[in-house]
Amino acid sequence: MTPERDLESRDAHTRIRGIRILRLRLAGHSKPYEVDFRDEDGSPRPLSIIAGPTNTGKTSILELIAYAFGGSSYPDHEEIVRQVRAAIVEADTTFGPITVERAIEASTALLFDTSLDRAGETVPQPHPVGPPSDPASLSSLLLSTVDLNDIQLKVAPTQQESATHIMSFRNLMWLCMVLNERVGSTQILWEGNYNKNRHLIQTVDAIFGVHENEGADLASRISRLNEQVLGARREIKALEEFIREQGSTPREQLQEVVDNAEGEFAAIRGELDRLDWEEAASAQIARELRDRHQRAARGAIQARQRLRDREALVSRYASLRAQYNDDIRKLTLLKQAKSIFDQLSVQVCPACLGKLPEPPSVQAGQCSMCSQPVSTSVTSLTLGTIASARETVAGLEDGGPSEAPNGKIPRQQEPEELLDEVPFDDAGALEAISADLTSTRRRFKELNEYWLQLNDSLPALREARAQAEATEGALAAEVNRAASGKVTPYVAARESLLARRQAASVRRDRANAALKQWRIVEQRQRKLEVMAGELAELRSQNRSSKTRPDRNEMLARLSSRYRQILADFEYPKHNDTGSIDESLVPSVRHRPYRNASSGGQVLQTLAWILAIFEVAYEQGANHPGFLLIDTPQKNLGGKAAENDEEFADVRLVERFYRHIINWLDGPGRGAQIIIVDNTPPAIADPYIAVQFTRNPNSGRFGLIDNEVG
Incomplete structure (x- = not known):
């Protein structure tokens, strides 16, 4: 400070x-x-x-x-x-x-x-x-x-030569402080304990300055306080000389170091707040960049996947396209075989190798060349046609009937019937080949058109992939630049500020450690000032011709305030009869509080303690100025409805609080x-x-x- x-x-x-x-x-x-x-x-x-x-x-x-x-x-x-x-x-x-x-x-x-x-x-x-x-x-x-230290209270107040004890x-x-056991009980004045009751009454008298030994106490306190003032001055002087002999830095310089350190702390806090704000803004930008980079990375991955899938599809369809093309060539060759080749027709005599004047033909069911019988289904003769048919018939004749895959033996047929089933119709075969060729060409055309579309889309997909990868790479580089170019300086600046704060803290702590010696001197000086003020006031009181306050007057003021508080509470049927007697016992309706009901004892207890507190505070008496109250609703309101209907009104509690609030806002301010x-x-x-x-x-x-x- x-x-x-x-x-x-x-x-x-x-x-x-x-x-x-x-x-x-x-x-x-x-x-x-x-x-x-x-x-x-x-x-x-x-x-x-x-x-x-x-x-x-x-x-x-x-x-x-x-x-x-x-x-x-x-x-x-x-x-x-x-x-x-x-x-x-x-x-x-x-x-x-x-x-x-x-x-x-x-x-x-x-x-x-x-x-x-x-x-x-x-x-x-x-x-x-x-x-x-x-x-x-x-x-x-x-x-x-x-001003209640060194107050001597008589052990036996009625005896002039009674021994005393310190308050x-x-x-x-x-x-x-009024705790729960004293609220609404018969022990508000410790009536069950003679010594405590006597000390309580003497304490009230001391607060209002009407206790028996006030004159003797005043002279004794002046003498004792004067000795304490002189001793405190000697002690302060000795402390100051000791500190100077130790070569301690002057108090003003140490305080300046502390103030400078506190100022630096404030500046560093401001810098840290600014860094936090800027770092938060930078972190937000970095988060946005990272989000954009993640979206771009996902886009690049998707572009590569699309290109890879398209290339795989083009490759598979290219193989199928080649297969269809091969099938078309084969069918075309098969269809053109009759015109390209002579189908192995016989044009040279096998015996003399001379050219026959005309190729062999079927005439009246016989071969024109060897006069052998020929099946009626054969219309033209080529090399091996009849032999193939005969081998088939012979195989059937030699092997007999064969077992079908289903285990049944088919019906035996005559060789002529088998020969009739052999497809030697060239016109039908040519027609089937032509139909198959037409269908294959149509499917090939459709496949080729689709393959061309797929193949034509590859450049665009490659370009999209390259663009996505370039965007992802650019954003990755930007994220790296943001991380290395912004976060690192913030960390370095923060570390620098923290190092400055640590250095300032060390300087302040060292100065405070040295100032503790001077603060002890300050404490003693403040205490000396207070004691000197008390001594002057006591001497003024001792010289004054003012008579000691009258105790009866004090009791009258307490009784008046007690009645006023009961009226503010709206104590039932009190009829302005409240009073506090010379033993400080409160009463209402001309009966001591001990004779009241449980709810009545609570209200009288509260009114009694508040009367002493309020009068003492307003008159500047020797009261500490604070009051602690425990459980003011005890036996009041709904809790008292069964046994004490007179105090079952919940508004009694509200009036208690309203009285306190009004007094603190008025005469009790402070x-x-x-x-x-x-x-x-x-x-x-x-x-x-x-x-x-x-x-x-x-x-x-x-x-x-x-x-x-």
């Missing part, structure tokens, strides 16, 4: 008297647990409500605050024992922001003279929790915020009230600081939110 900001902080805190609770943080073994009582600007919220079902840790929050402030015990629920190791409270005080840390089962608390977020920048001061008579105790420190902050917490309530009315919704659900699937389960069993 710079000297300027520190001065501003002290100036801002001079308006605060007492203590205002800002945050409760529980240091856990696995995680921290925090409840925040601050507004958006960091100031304490006037009214904070902790809402939610039972068994969620609401009351434990109040108990842990009291424990951190020196309470004798802490809530020992299983989840707290398992998870919590220390209770930490951040508060605004007369001296400025403080942070109090007290470990579980510890008898010493650590005090950080700064806010919770900056606690690591200062050296904590250990303060024993007790005894309160120890000037270094936590109780003495907290009481000094309201403790635990005594003061009885008037700053005070702080924290209320634990299971189901606050709608009027209190804007003031809910934390809402527990006891539902692991919705909102915050409870104070220890990872214990959901």
Whole structure:
């Protein structure tokens, strides 16, 4: 914290008297647990409500605050024992922001003279929790915020020579916190314990400055405080000389290093944010390029597949085309064989080899050349025609009937019948060959036209493939350029900024380590200033001829405020009879609160504690300025319908909250009230600081939110 900001902080805190609770943080073994009582600007919220079902840790929050402030015990629920190791409270005080840390089962608390977020920048001061008579105790420190340290309370108030004891902050917490066991019971003043009851009454008197030993206390406090001021000055001087002897860098230079480092941190954060934005934009472009490249790669693969399939199809149809062409040539040759060849007709005599005057022919069923009988179906004679027919007939005669493939023996036929079945009709064969040739030529033409179309499409497919591969290659190169040309510089720039931040962090940490010594001096100086101010005020009071405040007047003011609060609550049939007697016992209808019904005791308890708090705050008395209330709806509203119909009106709770809201917005501006309530009315919704659900699937389960069993 710079000297300027520190001065501003002290100036801002001079308006605060007492203590205002800002945050409760529980240091856990696995995680921290925090409840925040601050507004958006960091100031304490006037009214904070902790809402939610039972068994969620609401009351434990109040108990842990009291424990951190020196309470004798802490809530020992299983989840707290398992998870919590220390209770930490951040508060605004007369001296400025403080942070109090007290470990579980510890008898010493650590005090950080700064806010919770900056606690690591200062050296904590250990303060024993007790005894309160120890000037270094936590109780003495907290009481000094309201000028109640070193207050001597009589053990036997009615005896002039009674022994005394030092007032403790635990005594003061009885008037700053009302837990469930005191709300709506007969123990609001600890009537069952004489010592506690006596200490409570004396504490109220001390708050309003009407306790018996005030004069003696004033002189004793002036003497003791004067000694403390002189000792603090000597201590500060010795510390400054020690630091200078160690050759430490002057405080101003160290603070300048810290401020420069903080400024560099801010600049680096800005640069990192800019890099993040640019890298995100570049990454978006790179993603678009990669998407385009992937689409182009898929297009290139599809183009290659189409070309490969077309080439395979052209190749297969080319083979079929060649086969059809060969068949056409064969059929054409077969058709033209009769005119090209003489079909082996006999033109030379086989005996003399002389040319016959005319070729052999069939005349009257006989061969004209050898006069042998010829089948009537034969019309022309060529070499081997009759021999082939005869061999067929002879084979049938020699082999006999053969078994058909189906196992049956066909009917035996005569050789003449078999000869008649031999196809020697040249005209029919020629006609069949011509028909087959025509059909083959037609199919070949269709196949050839389709093959030509396929073959003609190959250049276009090859060009499409080449274009797709070129596009894919160009986009791949562009993606590579984008990756190497944009991402790498961002990584290098980020590494450079992180290195700068690390170097600045090292400089700041070293300067802060050296500043801790000076901060100890600053703490002592601030404490000295406060003590000097208190000393001046005490001396002024001692010189003043002003008489001590009258206790009866204090009781009259408390009774008047008590009646006013009951009227605001619209307490049934109170008839303006409320009062607080000399033992601080409240009553209504001329009967002590102990004689009221359960709902009546709740309202009287709330009115009693609020009357003391409000009057003390408005008069600038020695009250810390905060009030913790647990379960104000106890025995009120619908819960009281069966046994106490008089207090079954749910509007009683609404009027309680309306009174508090109006007072905090008026005469109580600057005070702080924290209320634990299971189901606050709608009027209190804007003031809910934390809402527990006891539902692991919705909102915050409870104070220890990872214990959901």
